[in-house]
Amino acid sequence: MIAVRSGDLAKLGALFERYHAPLFDFLARVTGDRTAAEDLVQDIFVRILKYRATFRDGGSFETWLYRIARNARADYFRQRMALDPLDEEALERPAPGPGPARLLESDRDRARLARALMRLRDDKRELLVLARYQDLRYEQIAEILGIEVGAVKVRVHRALRELREIFLQLRDENAPWNAKTSRPTLQII
Amino acid sequence: MECQDVQTYLADHLAHALPPDTADAVRTHLERCASCGAAYEEAHDTWQRLGVIAAPRADSAAMRARFQHALDEYVQAAAATAPRRAMALPAWAQVAAAAALLMVGVAIGRGTMPAAEPDPQIVEMREELRDMRELVTLSLLQQPSAAARLKGVSYSERLEQPGTAVIAALLDTLRYDSSANVRLSVIDALKPLAEYEDVRRGALDALPQQTSPHVQIALIDFVGEVNRREAAGVLRQIAEDPMTHTEVRTRAAQVLEQVG
Numbered sequence: 128m129i130a131v132r133s134g135d136l137a138k139l140g141a142l143f144e145r146y147h148a149p150l151f152d153f154l155a156r157v158t159g160d161r162t163a164a165e166d167l168v169q170d171i172f173v174r175i176l177k178y179r180a181t182f183r184d185g186g187s188f189e190t191w192l193y194r195i196a197r198n199a200r201a202d203y204f205r206q207r208m209a210l211d212p213l214d215e216e217a218l219e220r221p222a223p224g225p226g227p228a229r230l231l232e233s234d235r236d237r238a239r240l241a242r243a244l245m246r247l248r249d250d251k252r253e254l255l256v257l258a259r260y261q262d263l264r265y266e267q268i269a270e271i272l273g274i275e276v277g278a279v280k281v282r283v284h285r286a287l288r289e290l291r292e293i294f295l296q297l298r299d300e301n302a303p304w305n306a307k308t309s310r311p312t313l314q315i316i
Numbered sequence: 317m318e319c320q321d322v323q324t325y326l327a328d329h330l331a332h333a334l335p336p337d338t339a340d341a342v343r344t345h346l347e348r349c350a351s352c353g354a355a356y357e358e359a360h361d362t363w364q365r366l367g368v369i370a371a372p373r374a375d376s377a378a379m380r381a382r383f384q385h386a387l388d389e390y391v392q393a394a395a396a397t398a399p400r401r402a403m404a405l406p407a408w409a410q411v412a413a414a415a416a417l418l419m420v421g422v423a424i425g426r427g428t429m430p431a432a433e434p435d436p437q438i439v440e441m442r443e444e445l446r447d448m449r450e451l452v453t454l455s456l457l458q459q460p461s462a463a464a465r466l467k468g469v470s471y472s473e474r475l476e477q478p479g480t481a482v483i484a485a486l487l488d489t490l491r492y493d494s495s496a497n498v499r500l501s502v503i504d505a506l507k508p509l510a511e512y513e514d515v516r517r518g519a520l521d522a523l524p525q526q527t528s529p530h531v532q533i534a535l536i537d538f539v540g541e542v543n544r545r546e547a548a549g550v551l552r553q554i555a556e557d558p559m560t561h562t563e564v565r566t567r568a569a570q571v572l573e574q575v576g
Contacts, residue, residue: 136391143383151374161372168374169382174497176390178530198496198528205494240362241369258331259366265327273529273561280327284359287330291362 128188132179142188143172149261150196156256159245163203170199189263193271197253236298243293251286258283317341322352329356330363449475450482457485462495469501473508483509487518490535496528503534510542519543523550529561536564540571548575 130138147168154164174195182191244252257268258279265283269276325342328334334342346353449471456468469489472482490502509515520539526532536554539547554560554568 136387139387140384143380147379147383148374148376151379152371155371155374164372165375165379165382168379169386172383173386173390176387177497178500181530181533194529198530202494202496202528236365237369240365244366244369255366258327259363260371265331265333273563277324280324283327283330284323287359287362290366291358294362294365 128179128182128191129184131175132182136176139172139176142175146192147172150192153193153196153256153261154200156244156260157200157249157253158204167196167199167203170203171196174199187267187270190267190270193257193261193263197271236294239297240290240294243290243297246293247286247290251282251289254279254282255286255290317345319345319349319352322346322349322356326356326359330359446475446477450479453478453482454485457489462493462498465489465493465495465498466501469498469505473505478509480514483512483514483518487515487522490519491522491525496531499526499528499531500534503531503538507538510538516542516546520547520550524553529564532561532564533567536567536571540575544575548572551575 128142131142150168150171151164154167155161158164158167171192175192178195182188244255247255254268254272257263257271258265263271265276265279269279272279322342322345325334325338329339329342332339346356453468453471453475456464456471459465459468469486472478472486475482478486486502486505490499490506493499493502503519506515506519516539519535520543523532523535523539526535532554536551540551551568551572555565555572557565560568
């Protein structure tokens with residue numbers, strides 16, 4: 128990054144190769160929207176070019192990168208909310224795949240947990256995604272979010288508890304004894 | 317180890333981030349304490365389940381192509397706007413050459429040019445052109461697309477002396493625009509206009525409203541440079557606000573020291 132900051136823009140290609148996939152993973156999980164995640168990765172690398180002078184010697188590139196990613200995501204959704212309010216139902220809709228009848232119970236649980244994650248409050252989902260999928264230490268997450276390390280650990284624990292509650296709730300809603308089935312009607316002869 | 321201690325270690329224990337001795341002590345406690353053991357089991361189960369949720373795979377080839385295109389465009393645009401290098405003359409020679417050219421110019425001008433009034437038609441056309449540019453700038457700044465608003469900011473920079481309407485629109489954009497990119501570009505556009513009291517005051521007023529750390533830092537630098545002592549109050553508030561991002565607070569404190 129120091130080379131990029133000094134004007135060697137070709138070096139940005141190496142940073143793109145290394146970080147575009149984890150960034151995409153982070154954004155796809157947090158937004159639940161593949162297209163938005165792709166657009167945002169693009170936006171993030173343009174921002175790196177524009178604001179490369181703000182990267183400081185001795186600073187962690189990953190921390191700086193994820194801060195840019197968070198800002199880009201926040202701006203994207205602010206704009207989108209202003210132009211086109213989010214379809215919350217669409218966010219909760221599970222990704223297209225085999226129908227429920229063809230899913231095994233473990234697959235159904237996986238789909239429910241993914242839905243539960245999307246129902247979790249934005250900041251909590253972001254925290255869990257950073258902690259579980261991004262291979263970042265809690266110290267790095269604390270730096271990215273601008274909070275204390277202790278607060279990150281406590282919030283991870285709480286967010287997990289809340290996620291589990293939503294997950295179990297979804298499971299109960301879909302349990303066979305709660306499912307709305309049509310009763311056979313008596314035929315009067 | 318007490319229950320309270322174990323609670324603080326649970327997140328680390330899940331992520332296998334504890335030193336071996338502490339991990340052993342936590343494990344021992346979890347085996348003996350039913351309540352902590354159950355809490356950990358639930359958290360562990362959710363943590364493990366999260367691990368198997370797959371995210372969509374990145375279409376790296378398409379993303380790489382888009383990135384390369386954007387990078388090429390950026391490099392070309394930067395090359396087109398970069399100032400051309402001056403001939404490498406020593407500083408004393410450049411000063412001497414400039415002075416000589418100036419004297420020659422003055423002499424030729426005095427000798428040959430009559431003291432003519434500027435052509436009123438040309439003056440009128442220039443004013444019309446300036447009005448037109450202002451109109452385009454104002455219109456672009458109100459567009460829903462951030463790219464169009466960025467273009468509007470860039471248009472404003474072409475105006476030699478932006479009118480009060482353009483300055484007000486730029487300050488409005490700085491305060492309320494939803495895009496941090498647009499707000500950042502406004503800060504750059506305002507720099508040459510720092511001689512105006514409205515600009516200095518407007519930038520200072522807009523600072524507490526900012527939420528993006530990038531914009532906050534850029535604006536702190538700007539107001540620190542142009543407002544000096546008047547900025548001290550706002551900078552102090554930011555430096556002492558525990559809800560503000562730590563880097564922003566640090567920068568505010570640094571600039572506060574400079575403005576004294």
